[in-house]
Amino acid sequence: SQQGEEDPQALSIQEGENATMNCSYKTSINNLQWYRQNSGRGLVHLILIRSNEREKHSGRLRVTLDTSKKSSSLLITASRAADTASYFCATDRYSSASKIIFGSGTRLSIRP
Amino acid sequence: SQTIHQWPATLVQPVGSPLSLECTVEGTSNPNLYWYRQAAGRGLQLLFYSVGIGQISSEVPQNLSASRPQDRQFILSSKKLLLSDSGFYLCAWSQDRIFRGSPLHFGNGTRLTVT
Numbered sequence: 228s229q230q231g232e233e234d235p236q237a238l239s240i241q242e243g244e245n246a247t248m249n250c251s252y253k254t255s256i257n258n259l260q261w262y263r264q265n266s267g268r269g270l271v272h273l274i275l276i277r278s279n280e281r282e283k284h285s286g287r288l289r290v291t292l293d294t295s296k297k298s299s300s301l302l303i304t305a306s307r308a309a310d311t312a313s314y315f316c317a318t319d320r321y322s323s324a325s326k327i328i329f330g331s332g333t334r335l336s337i338r339p
Numbered sequence: 340s341q342t343i344h345q346w347p348a349t350l351v352q353p354v355g356s357p358l359s360l361e362c363t364v365e366g367t368s369n370p371n372l373y374w375y376r377q378a379a380g381r382g383l384q385l386l387f388y389s390v391g392i393g394q395i396s397s398e399v400p401q402n403l404s405a406s407r408p409q410d411r412q413f414i415l416s417s418k419k420l421l422l423s424d425s426g427f428y429l430c431a432w433s434q435d436r437i438f439r440g441s442p443l444h445f446g447n448g449t450r451l452t453v454t
Contacts, residue, residue: 258440269345269429269445270383277440315382317443326398327433327443329375331382 232330233316239336246303248333250316251296257319259292261301264313264332273301273314303335311337341366345430345446352453358403358417360449362430365411370432372413373443374405377427389413425453 234249258277262270276283276292289302313332345362375383385398387405428449435441
């Protein structure tokens with residue numbers, strides 16, 4: 228079963244605008260990760276946030292985590308055409324040391 | 340540096356034929372290894388993971404199996420493919436246990452079409 232679910236399923240914005248994607252999950256976690264997937268390729272790790280962290284930054288990426296609401300958001304600022312991709316959140320399970328479960332993803336399209 | 344190799348990139352197989360997808364990791368030892376399947380436009384479904392040689396955990400009951408004959412080699416197999424086995428298969432590795440925050444590193448995937 229899916230642990231994480233992203234919202235929205237698809238997002239189209241103008242280049243230069245900010246893009247926000249949300250992720251909700253069901254069970255307690257140790258950490259949450261965000262990945263990016265270009266069409267037909269493998270996933271690339273973007274950023275990880277631990278359960279005791281509330282916010283984390285990496286370049287144009289900002290991730291927040293609210294464990295009380297079991298939700299996370301990924302903000303991409305000043306979007307570029309090259310940001311067009313699918314974005315997935317992934318969570319471990321507090322009860323399992325090695326499993327990581329992915330959500331269904333958000334397809335982001337950046338219009339030039 | 341570490342690299343992951345997954346092959347073949349694309350595969351077209353008839354229903355009922357066997358399957359063998361191979362994944363190898365270089366530049367690290369004792370990695371955790373994973374097989375995921377992705378249906379078109381969907382998320383990733385965890386199929387198998389392995390924390391060591393000969394240790395395989397299966398997540399979804401199906402006609403697929405996995406083996407880890409060597410430390411850095413992970414093989415996905417089927418004796419008889421079904422139409423529903425079509426999809427994009429991704430192999431991944433991590434250096435440490437996931438709960439410690441170790442990220443996954445993915446191969447470029449195998450596009451399997453069962454006809």
